[in-house]
Amino acid sequence: MGFLKNLIERINGNTIARNLILALCAIIVFFFVVTVLLNLFTRHGQHKTVPDFSGMTVTEAERAGHHGSLRIEVNDSLYVPTYEGGVILEQNPAPGAKVKSGRRIFVTVNSFKQKMVDIPYVTGYSLRQAKNNLEVAGLGIEKLVYRSDMATNNVLEERYDGKAVTAGSKMQAEIGSGITLIVGISEDAAPQAVPKVIGFPLKEAKSRLWEVGLNIGKISYGDGVNALNEKDARVYVQSPGQGRRVTLGTPVDLSITLDEKLVEKNSAASDKAACEEAARQAEEEERTEEAL
Numbered sequence: 001m002g003f004l005k006n007l008i009e010r011i012n013g014n015t016i017a018r019n020l021i022l023a024l025c026a027i028i029v030f031f032f033v034v035t036v037l038l039n040l041f042t043r044h045g046q047h048k049t050v051p052d053f054s055g056m057t058v059t060e061a062e063r064a065g066h067h068g069s070l071r072i073e074v075n076d077s078l079y080v081p082t083y084e085g086g087v088i089l090e091q092n093p094a095p096g097a098k099v100k101s102g103r104r105i106f107v108t109v110n111s112f113k114q115k116m117v118d119i120p121y122v123t124g125y126s127l128r129q130a131k132n133n134l135e136v137a138g139l140g141i142e143k144l145v146y147r148s149d150m151a152t153n154n155v156l157e158e159r160y161d162g163k164a165v166t167a168g169s170k171m172q173a174e175i176g177s178g179i180t181l182i183v184g185i186s187e188d189a190a191p192q193a194v195p196k197v198i199g200f201p202l203k204e205a206k207s208r209l210w211e212v213g214l215n216i217g218k219i220s221y222g223d224g225v226n227a228l229n230e231k232d233a234r235v236y237v238q239s240p241g242q243g244r245r246v247t248l249g250t251p252v253d254l255s256i257t258l259d260e261k262l263v264e265k266n267s268a269a270s271d272k273a274a275c276e277e278a279a280r281q282a283e284e285e286e287r288t289e290e291a292l
Contacts, residue, residue, distance in 0.1 A: 052095035053088045053107060061088055061107065069101040076108040080227045085112030089228055114174040119160055121167050127153040127183055131210050134179055141210045142178025146249045149184025153213055153248070157182035183213070183248075191245035194252060196274065197235050198242070199267045202256050205235045209252050217251030224258055233258050236266045243274035245281070 048070065053061040061072045078089055090108040093099055117138050122130035131141060147156060158165045159180040165171055173179070192212050197205035206216050217239075225233045237255035240246055257263065 047098045048101055048103070050091075050093050050095055050097045050099055050103075050105060053091050053105070054095075055083075055087050057086050058088065058107070058109065061105075065105060070099070071102065071104045073104050073106050074109050075106040077111045078108055078228075079111040079114040082227065083110045085110055114176070116172045117175050119158075119165050119169075119171045119173050119179060121158070121165060121169075122181070123155050123158055123165070123167075125155050127155060127181070127213060128211055130155045130158075130181060131207065135207065138175040139173060140176065140178045140206065142180045144210070144213060144215050144249050145180060145182050146185040146213075147182055148187070150186055151184045152186045152189045154184040155181050156184050185248055189248060192248055192250075194238070194240050194242060194244045194246060194250075196242040196267075196270060197238050197252075197254065198270045199263055200235055201231060202233065202235065202254065203231070205238075205254060213248040214246070215249055215251040217253040220253070220255040222255065222257030222259065225256055229258065230256070234260070234263045236263045238270070241273055241277070242270045243277040 050070065051064050053064065053072070056064065058072055058074060065072055080089060083089060087110050088107045089110050092106045093103075115138075119139065120133045120137050122133050125133065127144075134140060149156060159182070160171060160173055160177070163169075163171070165179070192214065194214065195208050195212055197208055200208065202219070209216060220237075221230075222233070222236070233256040235254050236257045236259070237253075239253045240250070
């Protein structure tokens with residue numbers, strides 16, 4: 001006690017030492033207060049496990065997330081006929097994730113019915129223009145039907161559900177529906193090289209094939225691919241393959257997968273096969289010219 005008393009007296013008698021100790025105490029108190037406030041506002045250590053909200057309505061999800069102080073926020077909607085309208089299809093963060101109390105959980109809800117859109121009149125347009133106009137409207141191509149005409153890839157007629165679409169028909173279709181296009185093809189139309197669609201999402205792969213006058217054949221879905229995650233899948237097999245020359249209107253079969261390594265492997269193999277096919281075609285054309 002005597003030593004502590006003498007130390008205090010010495011410090012009190014030394015202005016510099018007293019100020020240094022007071023400053024040190026102030027710093028310690030400051031950091032203590034900051035730490036307490038940070039823990040209070042960031043809820044440090046108060047992690048909650050995100051429940052699985054799939055299949056619930058938004059009201060049910062809000063009730064289920066109330067105990068963890070989780071906020072449900074709808075950021076998108078889809079229409080999947082196999083699910084009931086109004087139920088949650090997807091969520092972010094995923095079920096089982098550790099989040100802090102008060103975290104917003106973004107959910108995708110299933111619509112009660114598909115949105116209807118006007119079918120644009122594309123007769124007389126080039127195939128590329130017609131495809132673009134349909135896609136802007138939220139539609140696609142059901143089938144390309146080629147008919148003899150002086151202008152190749154000129155849209156001669158369009159149909160939906162068996163009915164002709166005319167300039168004044170004002171027909172509507174569910175968003176995502178396909179429109180049948182009757183397209184012209186001349187007698188001297190050259191074969192079309194199949195573009196590479198391996199590595200592309202299904203929607204984009206279809207668009208690339210339609211643009212060059214090819215139809216969509218059979219679509220095969222890999223393990224785990226469903227209506228909800230289809231947008232994340234990629235084409236890993238196409239037949240006929242990249243670079244093959246086919247007649248306009250030929251259907252191309254596609255297979256999609258969520259396996260990124262499989263996509264990369266098949267993409268490299270497709271490029272190699274396309275190079276070999278190009279070399280073979282060049283040799284064949286050279287022999288033909290020599291024969292002439």
